[in-house]
Amino acid sequence: MSRQPSSSELQEAILKQAAANEKALTESLKEVADIKFALDQSTIVAITDQRGIINYVNDAFCRISKYTRDELLGQDHRIINSGYHSKEFIRDLWTTIASGEVWKGELRNRAKDGSIYWVDTTIVPFLNEEGKPYQYVAIRHDITQLKLDESQVRRQAELLDKSQDAILVRDMDDRTLYWNKSAERVYGWRAEEVLGKTPAEFLYRELPSAFHEAQRSVLERGEWRGELNQITKNGTELIVESRWTLVRDEQGKPVQKLIVNTDVTESKRMQAELQRAAQMSFVGELAAGLAHEIKNPLAGIQGAVDILIRRRDSNDPEREALEGIRHEVERIDGTVRALLDRARPRALSPAPVSLTELTSKAVNIARSQAIGGLARGHRVHVVFDDAEEDLILDVDAPQIEDAVLNLILNAIEAIDEDGRITITLKREQSEDNVDEAVIEVADTGRGISEENLLRIFNPFFTTRKSGTGLGLPAVRRIARAHGGRVEATSKLGEGSTFKIHLPLNGQR
Numbered sequence: 001m002s003r004q005p006s007s008s009e010l011q012e013a014i015l016k017q018a019a020a021n022e023k024a025l026t027e028s029l030k031e032v033a034d035i036k037f038a039l040d041q042s043t044i045v046a047i048t049d050q051r052g053i054i055n056y057v058n059d060a061f062c063r064i065s066k067y068t069r070d071e072l073l074g075q076d077h078r079i080i081n082s083g084y085h086s087k088e089f090i091r092d093l094w095t096t097i098a099s100g101e102v103w104k105g106e107l108r109n110r111a112k113d114g115s116i117y118w119v120d121t122t123i124v125p126f127l128n129e130e131g132k133p134y135q136y137v138a139i140r141h142d143i144t145q146l147k148l149d150e151s152q153v154r155r156q157a158e159l160l161d162k163s164q165d166a167i168l169v170r171d172m173d174d175r176t177l178y179w180n181k182s183a184e185r186v187y188g189w190r191a192e193e194v195l196g197k198t199p200a201e202f203l204y205r206e207l208p209s210a211f212h213e214a215q216r217s218v219l220e221r222g223e224w225r226g227e228l229n230q231i232t233k234n235g236t237e238l239i240v241e242s243r244w245t246l247v248r249d250e251q252g253k254p255v256q257k258l259i260v261n262t263d264v265t266e267s268k269r270m271q272a273e274l275q276r277a278a279q280m281s282f283v284g285e286l287a288a289g290l291a292h293e294i295k296n297p298l299a300g301i302q303g304a305v306d307i308l309i310r311r312r313d314s315n316d317p318e319r320e321a322l323e324g325i326r327h328e329v330e331r332i333d334g335t336v337r338a339l340l341d342r343a344r345p346r347a348l349s350p351a352p353v354s355l356t357e358l359t360s361k362a363v364n365i366a367r368s369q370a371i372g373g374l375a376r377g378h379r380v381h382v383v384f385d386d387a388e389e390d391l392i393l394d395v396d397a398p399q400i401e402d403a404v405l406n407l408i409l410n411a412i413e414a415i416d417e418d419g420r421i422t423i424t425l426k427r428e429q430s431e432d433n434v435d436e437a438v439i440e441v442a443d444t445g446r447g448i449s450e451e452n453l454l455r456i457f458n459p460f461f462t463t464r465k466s467g468t469g470l471g472l473p474a475v476r477r478i479a480r481a482h483g484g485r486v487e488a489t490s491k492l493g494e495g496s497t498f499k500i501h502l503p504l505n506g507q508r
Contacts, residue, residue, distance in 0.1 A: 044119060044140035050133050052076040052094075064119075064142060066112040082110035097125045097136055106143065118147040166240070166261040169247075172254060174198040186240075186263050188233030203230045214244050218257060222246040227264070239265045294336055302329045348396045348481055355391040355425055355437055360384065362401050363423055366408035379418045382408070387425035391437045393502055395482055400502070403475040407441040407498045410471060414445030414496060427504070435504040436484070442497040448490035456488060475500070 040058045047056035057072050065072070065080050072079065085108065096103040103123045110116055119140035125133035166183035170176055175198060179191040189202060200207055210228055217224035224244040231237055240261040247256040305326045312319035363384045393400075404423075411421045424440040448456065448463075455461045457476050460469035475498075476486045483503050490496035 042141075044142065046072075046077075046138045046140075048076070048136050048138070050135065052136075055135075061140075064111065064117055065109070066115075071112075080109040080111070082108050082116060084108040093123070097123050098133060100125050100127055100131060100133060106147075107140075117142065117144045119143060164262075166263070168259050168261070170199070170257045170259065172256070174200075174257075177256065183261075186232070186238070186261070187230075202233075205231060214242065218244045218246050219254070228261075230261075237265075238263055239268050294332070298329055298333050298336075302326060302333075305329065348399070350394045350396050350482075352392050352394050353397045353400075355393055355439070356386050358395075358397050358401050359404055359423060359425060359439060362405040362408060365405055366412065366421075380412050380415050381418075381420045382412075383420065383422045385422060385424040387427065387437075389427070391425065391427060391504065393437055393504065395502065396478075399478045400482070400500075403478045403500060404439055404441070406471045406475050407500070410498075411441055411443035411445060411496070414443055414447075416446055419444040419495075428501075430501070436501045437504055439500040439502070440497060441499075442495065444495040447492040447494050448488075448496055449492055453488060453490055457486075 036058070040060055042060075043058075044060045044064055045056075045058040046054055046061050048054050054072050054075055054077070057069055062069055062072070067079070093103050093105070102125070103121075105121060107119050107121050108116060109119060120143045121138060121140045123136055123138045126135045126137065128134045163180065163182050166186045167178070167180040168176060168183055169178035175196050176194050179189070179194050184190055187203070194202060199211070204211070208229060210226055214224040214226060214228075223246065224242075226242060228240050228242045229237060230240055241264050242262075243260045245258045246254050247258055249255045305322050309319055309322045309326070312322065363382060367382050408421060408423065415421070421441065421443045424438075424442070426438050426440070428436050428438050430436050452461075452463060457472050458469070459473045462469035472486075479486045479500050479502065484501045487499045487501070488496065
């Protein structure tokens with residue numbers, strides 16, 4: 001039979017257990033105190049009852065809200081409500097925690113002094129035996145600075161999007177990382193279509209030498225500036241003034257390339273137009289000077305020659321020589337007149353005219369020239385493809401006829417052997433939704449090089465020995481005087497196509 005412990009032994013055991021319990025309680029209290037200290041240092045804590053009445057806040061809550069603990073206890077969270085969140089947002093929060101679920105989100109609150117602060121919040125409901133919340137513990141972290149940084153980034157992004165320049169960022173492998181709204185407008189590509197792509201995939205038909213120069217320069221000097229020829233989504237060619245800057249990280253390692261592109265296509269076109277206008281002005285002044293300096297002496301020579309011819313008998317051998325001189329004088333006079341007509345634009349005298357009738361006159365004159373080409377050993381077939389409808393335009397008929405004839409005669413000169421010239425009339429709609437009449441002159445001649453195609457409208461530029469270089473500039477001037485334009489496409493060995501676009505219905 002086992003011995004029963006004495007009362008003294010029982011008392012000792014009880015004391016030991018009590019001491020152990022007290023130690024455990026002390027350790028637990030210390031652990032709770034340590035946790036509370038840690039929370040106070042890093043976390044904003046508040047406890048409310050099931051009605052939302054605050055019955056506990058830690059020091060961090062008081063610091064960020066700028067209220068004392070006594071001012072907060074017994075209040076609800078409306079005391080720090082900034083009015084930023086909608087009623088639906090607050091209702092959803094309470095519905096979530098009242099159902100016993102944890103709610104997480106960001107809250108914008110107002111401190112006692114009126115300042116705004118943001119907190120990343122987790123609200124945990126404590127449930128009773130019936131599964132109903134009896135209190136809520138809200139644990140928050142201050143994210144005010146993060147929100148300010150995000151707001152600043154958004155404002156900067158909005159400023160970049162409002163810029164008229166295309167702004168893009170590429171990594172060191174040339175993959176596109178950023179593409180602003182202006183880039184979408186300039187190039188036609190949306191950001192989601194180009195992110196991750198290299199410029200070779202969508203900005204160039206073939207990478208130009210200037211692109212490789214920019215790559216070298218930005219790596220060596222940290223920046224580059226120059227002009228690049230690029231294309232849009234629909235294939236339109238652009239000229240951009242491009243500025244590249246190398247972006248480095250905190251250790252100085254290159255990480256990205258910031259590129260700002262300004263579309264200067266139109267300004268380049270206007271600059272070229274001004275240069276051409278200056279050249280044409282010079283030609284006009286030159287022609288006027290020639291007319292004054294040459295025509296008067298020519299008239300005197302012609303008068304003297306006429307007197308000498310009248311004094312000669314019809315069978316006099318000198319008469320034939322004198323008539324030859326008079327012919328050359330008349331030819332020089334005709335050349336000077338032609339130069340004046342090309343260089344000095346005549347005032348428009350518009351009147352309704354049939355484009356078919358007008359073009360037919362030019363074609364008939366050109367056909368006689370083509371027939372003359374038989375004597376040079378080649379045959380040129382001139383075909384006139386009339387429009388389905390007779391297009392009536394309000395234009396200066398002689399000037400338009402002269403422009404069309406000029407294009408056809410140029411086409412005849414461009415055919416070295418047998419060939420074909422097709423003149424087509426049609427109605428089209430421009431990119432600006434303007435109805436246009438189009439006069440197209442296409443030939444199967446030798447074609448024009450890409451380099452020369454950029455220069456053919458410059459005064460005095462010509463690839464023909466007998467050419468003056470004033471015909472095509474005059475064609476362009478006439479078209480523009482009528483509110484139209486001239487387009488030229490060509491390929492060596494395959495021929496050329498010139499189009500005169502003229503607005504219909506008086507849309508000048």
